[in-house]
Amino acid sequence: MTVFNHFGRYLLMIKGMFTKPENWRMYWKELMKQCSDIGIGSLGIVVVVALFIGAVSTLQTAYQLVSNLIPKSTIAQIVRDTVILEFAPTITCIVLAGVVGSKIASELGNMRVSEQIDALEIMGINTKAYLIMPKILASFLMIPILVIIAGVLGIWGGRMAGILSGILSPEEFEEGLLSGFQPFNVTFALAKAYTFAFIISSIPAYFGYFVQGGALEIGKASTTAVVTSCIMILFADYILAALLL
Amino acid sequence: MIEIRNLHKQFGEKVVIDDVSAVMEAGKANLIIGASGSGKTVFIKCLVGLFEPDGGEILYNGQNFTSMEDDQRKELRQQIGMLFQGSALFDSQTVEQNVMFPLDMFTRLSHSEKQKKVNEVLERVNLKDANKKFPAEISGGMKKRVGIARAIVLNPKYLFCDEPNSGLDPQTSLVIDKLIYEVTKEFNMTTVINTHDMNSVMEIGDHIIYMYQGIKEWEGSNKEIIYSKSQKLNDFIFASEFLKDVKAIRALEAEGKIQGNTPGLSK
Ligand SMILES: Nc1ncnc2c1ncn2[C@@H]1O[C@H](COP(=O)(O)OP(=O)(O)OP(=O)(O)O)[C@@H](O)[C@H]1O
Ligand SMILES: [Mg+2]
Numbered sequence: 001m002t003v004f005n006h007f008g009r010y011l012l013m014i015k016g017m018f019t020k021p022e023n024w025r026m027y028w029k030e031l032m033k034q035c036s037d038i039g040i041g042s043l044g045i046v047v048v049v050a051l052f053i054g055a056v057s058t059l060q061t062a063y064q065l066v067s068n069l070i071p072k073s074t075i076a077q078i079v080r081d082t083v084i085l086e087f088a089p090t091i092t093c094i095v096l097a098g099v100v101g102s103k104i105a106s107e108l109g110n111m112r113v114s115e116q117i118d119a120l121e122i123m124g125i126n127t128k129a130y131l132i133m134p135k136i137l138a139s140f141l142m143i144p145i146l147v148i149i150a151g152v153l154g155i156w157g158g159r160m161a162g163i164l165s166g167i168l169s170p171e172e173f174e175e176g177l178l179s180g181f182q183p184f185n186v187t188f189a190l191a192k193a194y195t196f197a198f199i200i201s202s203i204p205a206y207f208g209y210f211v212q213g214g215a216l217e218i219g220k221a222s223t224t225a226v227v228t229s230c231i232m233i234l235f236a237d238y239i240l241a242a243l244l245l
Numbered sequence: 246m247i248e249i250r251n252l253h254k255q256f257g258e259k260v261v262i263d264d265v266s267a268v269m270e271a272g273k274a275n276l277i278i279g280a281s282g283s284g285k286t287v288f289i290k291c292l293v294g295l296f297e298p299d300g301g302e303i304l305y306n307g308q309n310f311t312s313m314e315d316d317q318r319k320e321l322r323q324q325i326g327m328l329f330q331g332s333a334l335f336d337s338q339t340v341e342q343n344v345m346f347p348l349d350m351f352t353r354l355s356h357s358e359k360q361k362k363v364n365e366v367l368e369r370v371n372l373k374d375a376n377k378k379f380p381a382e383i384s385g386g387m388k389k390r391v392g393i394a395r396a397i398v399l400n401p402k403y404l405f406c407d408e409p410n411s412g413l414d415p416q417t418s419l420v421i422d423k424l425i426y427e428v429t430k431e432f433n434m435t436t437v438i439n440t441h442d443m444n445s446v447m448e449i450g451d452h453i454i455y456m457y458q459g460i461k462e463w464e465g466s467n468k469e470i471i472y473s474k475s476q477k478l479n480d481f482i483f484a485s486e487f488l489k490d491v492k493a494i495r496a497l498e499a500e501g502k503i504q505g506n507t508p509g510l511s512k
Contacts (some may be wrong), residue, residue, distance in 0.1 A: 022319075022350055026349055027372055115329045115331060118329065119333040119395075122327045124323045125319075182351075200488075223297060
């Protein structure tokens with residue numbers, strides 16, 4: 001299949017999700033389950049990644065700013081902006097594409113191959129609506145929250161690294177943190193988070209839902225899903241930067 | 246009753262179902278038999294709409310399924326139960342949750358009413374003490390039973406079974422066959438079963454369709470099948486030496502050359 005076939009079928013899949021649920025309560029239950037899987041399930045890795053990225057960016061910024069003319073607090077300022085603008089949304093979502101994306105693709109792939117999706121269809125359930133929609137909605141709800149957590153922890157990690165390695169004092173860090181802050185950066189980060197949330201959930205759902213074959217194909221679909229999602233995240237990252245900044 | 250008119254299905258150039266017409270009556274076990282690759286699964290999946298046929302019509306009690314809108318189809322499907330070749334149980338749910346799922350989705354019963362119904366159906370398929378187990382923890386035969394329980398929990402009018410016996414020992418196969426047969430009679434369902442198991446054919450074959458490379462080669466009942474004149478069907482039925490011997494003995498009996506009551510095949 002060509003890229004265009006895939007894209008067409010992907011759009012049809014998205015269109016197919018919009019029908020009236022057979023039973024609201026069951027859809028709600030599924031949504032809550034997905035929120036817990038996606039949100040709580042990937043909280044741990046997001047925390048670890050955010051702390052280290054913040055810490056590393058402090059150390060590297062300090063290493064690059066050798067001139068005595070620049071105040072130390074500038075380091076905090078740079079760390080804050082890079083974490084909010086790029087690291088918290090983009091790196092977190094690339095990691096989530098691996099964690100959440102592969103889970104979504106393999107879960108749906110397994111359901112397809114073992115005929116569980118057919119079994120649901122036979123019962124008269126719209127499987128696109130019941131299986132895919134809650135995953136996308138859950139990503140919309142949880143991933144921006146994870147990105148915010150990553151932003152806060154990233155900056156805190158940067159502060160800790162700066163203080164522990166004696167690069168700058170807590171006062172200097174706080175001073176930098178508050179100077180020249182642009183609230184728009186947060187809006188921008190959230191715009192990214194929502195865009196990436198859609199990519200991370202819908203692309204793996206597509207590859208999983210349309211798997212053909214057996215266990216081997218599920219593995220392949222899950223790899224393709226993660227790779228495609230990562231590329232699409234980076235692409236969207238560039239487009240958003242070009243449009244909004 | 247399901248009426249099939251000139252059903253046609255092909256994948257690319259390969260014709261898998263070639264102009265098949267048949268009537269599946271209610272209260273009967275309708276068997277589709279044929280060698281591996283003869284198109285049985287594709288046939289049954291066309292009937293339930295998992296594959297779109299390339300030609301022909303399928304009527305459920307006179308309602309044209311082929312030309313139905315999605316909403317009508319969804320409604321009709323609540324009267325359809327299906328047992329899949331690999332059981333297709335939801336593996337993140339327990340046995341009980343699997344069987345309760347259609348009730349959760351499509352009824353407004355209270356939890357205790359649903360629980361009661363689930364217990365009834367599980368008892369009906371002779372499955373006890375497995376309510377809280379996950380599909381990975383039970384045997385193949387038990388999975389089939391859960392599959393049947395899930396398929397019949399909403400009292401469907403139509404039941405489809407894709408190879409209910411595959412991967413089961415002859416004894417368990419027989420039990421599953423009997424179970425499907427009994428519920429068919431009990432609820433007056435239109436049951437369509439795919440199989441290549443000759444035991445099932447002889448035991449429960451009220452109405453049998455023999456498929457050969459996508460063509461309906463023979464149609465009849467288990468009373469008639471061993472006397473059929475179709476060479477292809479005979480090759481299929483009497484594939485084993487044992488059955489050939491039985492057939493030879495039967496023929497001798499019929500000519501009055503020997504006396505006795507050959508086991509296995511009844512006249
Ligand atoms: N999705 C598909 N795409 C292309 N060809 C298919 C597809 N599904 C089935 N076929 C082909 O249709 C033919 C009939 O397959 P089908 O699965 O109906 O056989 P079957 O009678 O159920 O066999 P078995 O007893 O082994 O289950 C086979 O030649 C198969 O290759
Ligand atoms: Mg088959």
